[in-house]
Amino acid sequence: MSDFGSAKTSGEATDSTSASAISEEAEAEDGDVTTSKEILEAIKGLKDDFSDRFDGIMSAIDFELNCNCN
Secondary structure, three states: OHHHHHHHHHOHHHHHHHHHHHHHHHHHHHHHHHHHHHHHHHHHHHHHHHHHHHHHHHHHHHHHHHOOOO
């Protein structure tokens, strides 16, 4: 218990803990930016995939509606 009290009053533990917390927070923010970019790229890919599939479906529907296959 006395070690905890002396570390707390010396200020060293508080300073190193604060610096560590700030460093971790900065790393997390950098990670969030990268993660956000990756998410946006994934959404773009899904949008393009959906667009291609939708165009294919619409082409098939148009073919069926305009076909004189009978």
